[in-house]
Each structure stands twice: as C-alpha cells, then as structure tokens.
Amino acid sequence: MNRLLSNVSIQVNDAIYLKNPESSDLGKRIITGSIDMIDELGFEHFTFRKLGKKIGSSEASIYRYFESKHKLLVYLTSWYWGWMEYRLVFRLSNIDSAKERLLRAITLLTEQIEEDQSFSHINEAKLNRIVIAESAKAYLTKEVDQDNQEGFFGVFKQIVERVSLIILEINPAYKYPHMLISTMIEGAHHQRYFAAHLPKLTDIVKGEDSVTRFYKELAIKAIEPQS
Amino acid sequence: MNRLLSNVSIQVNDAIYLKNPESSDLGKRIITGSIDMIDELGFEHFTFRKLGKKIGSSEASIYRYFESKHKLLVYLTSWYWGWMEYRLVFRLSNIDSAKERLLRAITLLTEQIEEDQSFSHINEAKLNRIVIAESAKAYLTKEVDQDNQEGFFGVFKQIVERVSLIILEINPAYKYPHMLISTMIEGAHHQRYFAAHLPKLTDIVKGEDSVTRFYKELAIKAIEPQS
DNA sequence: CAATATTGATAGTATCGCTACTATATTTGT
C-alpha cells in the first residue's frame, strides 16, 4: 500500500518526546537512523552515542529530542500503531459487511509489511521488524503503569477497541473480543519471529501466508455463536 | 500442586551455566535471591552487584556460576519450563481421552501459579511472574540463533511439541497445532500481564478465570474439523 | 595433612545512560 494522502502526517502523543522529531531535519535523521540501527543491532546494542556518530550529530543533541532510549522506542512503536490505525480506517471504509471488515482488519494487522516508503523518512518494513522483535520491551518494564497513565499506549488500545467493536457487531454475545484481538496481534508478531528463529514453534506451509490464514480461521471460529 | 516426588530435581541444559547452582549453597542463594530481586526490581534494574550484596556474596562469585545476567534469565526460564513439563506429564498420565488431556494441558499452561514452595529454594509463584514479565527478553535478542543452536530453548519447544501431538490425535488434519499452542502459552502470559497493567487489552470477568476459559474455548473451536 | 577447589575482597576496563556547560546559528526588536 502506498501513501494514501500526501498531506497527512501521523500524530504521536507529545508526552513521549521532549521536542518533536518531525519538526527539524536532525529530528528526522534521528528517526531514520534509529530505525536502521535498532533493526541492525537490536535494542540492547543500540545507543544514542552510536546513533549520533552514524547521523553526524552528538549524543547530547539526541537527548534534546528524547529523554531516554526507552522513550525513543515508545515513540517508534507509537508512530507505527498510529500509522496502522490510519491504514485500518482506510481499508475498512465503505465496507458494509462486518465479517468482511473483520477479515480485512486481521489481514492488515497480521500480514508482513513490504518496503514501500510511504512516509519519506520512515522505512515501514524495518519498523515492522522492530515492532515484532522489540516492542514488547516498551511495556514489559517496571515503569509500565506510569507510562500507561501518560497515555503512551493509547493508540494501540484504540486499535484493539476498534476491532473488538467489529467482533461485537458479528456476535454481540461474544465475551472475549479484546483478548482475542490482542492475542492475535501479539501472536502474529511472535509467529513471524518464531518462523525466522525458532521454527519448531510454528507451522510454516510454503507458498501461503500461514500466519494470516491461521489467525483468520481462529477468529472466525472463535466468535461464531455456540452451537 | 505440591511437589510430586521428593527425590526429583529439574535438569537444566548445562551449557547455560558455568557451574551448576544446584551444586552448592551459594548457588542456591543465587537462584533464590535472583528470583526475589528480578520479581521486585525487574530485569533491567537487576544487577549482579546488587544481588551479591543481598545474598552476602560478591559480584565476582556470581560470575563463577553465570557468565552474564542474560544467561541467568535463560536458566530461570529453562528451569521453569522443565518444571512445567514434569507437572504436565504427571497431570496427563492415565487419562485416555485426548480431548481431556488437551483441556488439562491448557489449564496447566495458562493458569496462575500459586505460592506452594514445592522446590525448597525456588518460589514458583514469583518465578511465574518473572516468566510472564521477563522471559520474552530471553529470546528477543540478536543472539537468539546462537542460543537456540546451543539448545537453550529445547524444553519449551518440547512442551509445544507434546501438546501439538495431542491436538493431532483429536484432529489429524489440523494444520497449525504448533502455532495454536505457542500462541496460547505466550498469549496467556500476555493476558495476565495486561490484566494487571493494561486492562483495556483484556476482558476480565470477575469470579472466573477468563484467561484459561478463553484459551480452552479457542483451542477446542479451532481444531474441530471444518463443517 | 597435603592437594585442590571454592569463595571473597579489591581493583580494573570499557561502555552505558545521562547531564552540565559552552559554542554557534537564527530570530527578533528597535
């Protein structure tokens, strides 16, 4: 999917950054560079000092945009979910059937992201890999409650809520829509990671996107009224 | 569940440690102390120096047992899965019905662990909390392929394989048994974490164990032959 | 009781996460 509207930009909760990285050239280089570097080195080996060197700036300058590397990771995942929500709304608009909307949502949320450069300075395919491999580290911390209170995970919760509402359209009696959707989104990420690194934990059928197919089947069967 | 056999101890892949912590008093204090400390501070804030102080030993001595804090985390999760497999085998023995065995396995793998002190120096309830909040950090690293090659995740893969085989007994045509089980195990952990910290991502029905119930329903519906 | 393994104390290296301070560029008011 290419960029839908050229004059749209993804808004990120402004409590996540000290200075908006979209507001300057250096800011954009920080985002582009950090995506490249986290994808390449992993979050643990990634540091602001290395990033500064790479993008021809300094550690202290990066700290003017983000107060910690944790916040930068939160920013990246938050941007990603903002972008996903934007794509989700487009893909579901004008589709009458709730079931069709659900299937489209599952496809969007579980499929692999291709290189398509829809936002100039952000490589969405790399960012997808980062979200798969690193985003759990953004909330699996002792600071999760504070971060949550500041609204850092709001966009993600919104997506889960949106898709849950579609499920309730299909079966208003279904008791676990949020569990199903959050299980599916996080599960799909894990399955892609397992396919690459721990294949014994998955079932890869070549020539098909098993991950998306598996979760579509799972969801449809789960929400169909008890027989 | 109390300890099943007093003369049984859980074996952990010996490539994970430098010196077996079960082999000495200091080793056991390292395990007990690290479980307390990681549960309390989280893996990021946990250091060998702090642990040494807490258990009345030194940083250098701890390094004689584990070459890094990453390896210690791998040890703890590996012990946990070894313990789970042992309980799993007991709980499923002498049960003829495959469906009943599957339901028991799901209960075991998704339920909350109570304080029961079945192995003297290991608090399984705390360890369960650590596995929920920290175990993803044991494999979401750039070193995952090396670690996997050394067999660090073997026990976990074995559990997934065991339960997958039960699914295939029920429906030999089901295409995604491993995906279903690994999604379920990791998913249940996430749901418990979400219930505590990001409740908008789950559906808590008070008075019931929604997590276990949700995954039981999900699995049974998923593997039932296509109608 | 001698040989050996285990532990502890101390100090050291390299890097990390982060900050105080300084220098330079840009904008603004008169």
Add this chain to the structure above:
DNA sequence: ACAAATATAGTAGCGATACTATCAATATTG
C-alpha cells in the same frame, strides 16, 4: 543594521553497569 534574546548543537565528564583479573583466605577431598 545590529545587538539582545532565543534556539540549537557540540564537548566533556560523572556515576553506574557489565564483566574480568588477581590474589589471599577458607573449605573440601583424597
């Protein structure tokens, strides 16, 4: 036009972390 105000970038450094090396003290064992 030009100095003052402001925004932005870079240098240097601090305390902590992850881990290692050395050596003496103390158990353990054969």
